[in-house]
Amino acid sequence: MKAEASNLKDLRADTIESLKPRDRILKTASALFNEYGVNNIGIDRLIAESSVSKRTFYNHFPSKNEVIAAYLESKDWLRFSELDKHVSRVKGGAKAEILAIFDFLEQWFSEDDFNGCAFARGLNDFNQGDVKELRGKVDLYFEHWGDFIKTRLKALVEPDEVKILFPQLLSLITGSVIVAQGLGDVKVAALNKRIAESILTGC
Amino acid sequence: MKAEASNLKDLRADTIESLKPRDRILKTASALFNEYGVNNIGIDRLIAESSVSKRTFYNHFPSKNEVIAAYLESKDWLRFSELDKHVSRVKGGAKAEILAIFDFLEQWFSEDDFNGCAFARGLNDFNQGDVKELRGKVDLYFEHWGDFIKTRLKALVEPDEVKILFPQLLSLITGSVIVAQGLGDVKVAALNKRIAESILTGC
DNA sequence: GGGAAAGTACACAAATCTGTCTACTTTTGT
DNA sequence: ACAAAAGTAGACAGATTTGTGTACTTTCCC
Incomplete structure (x- = not known):
């Protein structure tokens, strides 16, 4: 049940130029997929902005779905890495740790490239025949929240x-994301934290 | 602020054959877009399943975006028509009417073609250049919830x-939709109704 | 009943998208 | 140092997508 951190990295601090081709692709994919959605970004654009040749791209990722899968995996890993880090600073036991989720959300919503949740999006995008593997990544994300x-x-x-x-x-949590995205209301996380406190009173 | 009900109808009870071309297209579009998402359905498929010629389609809808816009408009109108109908049967004033939303949601989630919310989906799909008009339909939907x-x-x-x-x-509300879709848990609406009750206690 | 409006059938243009192929160059490890 | 591995550059095949054009038929209504 431990995350296989082997091939997973936080690339956000690295400059594009400093990265090797595979990570350059992943970093670019992360930015483009996040902003436009996986269906609105073609391989050609991803390749061009990654400053990588097409051959190299297909050597690292045999298909577009593979790079989307890698993107989802890294997003999932990164989200819970950050959440764990955030929560590890919290004193007050299990209840305080659950409530800390909402502070974490507010921080996330405040990032200037916040554009909703890739997995809520995937819930809709990966319903067809040849993307069942990607839908599996979405299910994993929800399982991680469950864990x-x-x-x-x-x-x-x-x-x-x-x-x-x-x-x-x-x-x-998911409602906060939709409202933050739909209404542009970052503060919703704090409001919903109050609700979480109230349903956990007595714990 | 009233809905312009002029061209909006509930086509769900009609058979495809009984409808005129334009409504046949809309009914088919509603089913296909709901199941697969607007980006995964091409004009050709929509035309074929509508039993309509391509020329006729483009006479009624000058572009794909137009038919998507009509689809969103009708979904929006239908959702709030149904909600109004549902709520009109409720006795107990404003508070009971708000709480009734969650019964309505549970009913919606239980429909066998429930597949999440077209507008939450649109929040993600309509971020690009040539679909700003569609994003406007999403904003309208959230405004209607606000109203x-x-x-x-x-x-x-x-x-x-x-x-x-x-x-x-x-x-x-939106969190219920995501959880119902992601976890397949229809009962979440009833659980969240309890929360709504508690944040409205004393009203 | 006859003419205008609406619909049919389908070929086709133009753009776009995924993935392959070829030929050449750079990097890397030992 | 030098061979193998990795990367570059870009043409191109094949599928798919949106939207138009052409020629013909049906429906509607006055």
Whole structure:
């Protein structure tokens, strides 16, 4: 259940020029896919902006789906790396750690390239025949939220209560993302943190 | 602020054969766009399944974006028509009407062709240059939620409180959609109704 | 009943997209 | 130092997509 961090890196601090072709592609893909969506970015554009030849691209990623899969994997890994880092600074046990999610969200929404959640997007984009593998990455992301939240809930409440609180908390999280994106309202995370506090009172 | 119901109809009960070309296209588009997403359905497929000639299609809709716009408009209109109908049967004033949203959601999620929200999807799909008009339809949908909810909140609480409760309620609504779609959990609407009740206690 | 409006059928233009191929150059490891 | 591995540059095949053009037929309504 541990993340296979082998091939996963945080490329955000590196300049494009300093990176090897594969990572240059991934960094560029991350920016382009995030801004325009995987369906609106063609291989040609990705290659051009990665300053890589087409041959090299296809040597590293046998198909477009492969680079999308790598993108999703790295986004997933990075999101939970950051969340873990954020939460590790929090004192106050499981409850405080769950509430810290909402501070983390507000920070995320405030990034200037925030453009919604790649996985909520994937929920819609990966419904067809040849992208089932990509839909699997989306499912994994939601499972990771399950791991993160349920582990902590189990320390606080009875199993029956976990089954109620988990979907509620996940709704508050995903709802925050949609509202932040749709209304441009970054502060929604803080408002929803209050709700999370109230459904966890007594824990 | 009233919906221009002129050209908007509920086509769900009609058979494809009984409809005139334009409505046949809209009914087919609704089914295909809902299942696969607007980016994964080509004009050719839409035309073939509508049993309409290409010329006829382009006579009614000058471009693909136009048919998508019509689809979004009808979805928006239909959603709030249904919600209004649902809510009109509820006794108990503004608070009960807000809570009734969540019963409505559960009903929606239970439809066998439920596949997430076209507008949450549009939030991601319509970010590019030539689809700004479509993004406008998404914004309108969120505005309609604002109209529906804020009108009722104003009858219950002070304006300052409306600014807090509206994003929270909208998060619960949109979060329900994502969780219902992502986890296949229809019951999430009922769980989130409880939260809505609790943030409206005393109203 | 007859003419205008609407629809059919389908070829085709133009753009775009994924992925392959060829021929050449640079980098790397030992 | 030198061979193998990796990368460059760009043409091109084949599929797909949106939208137009042409020639013919059906429907509607006055």
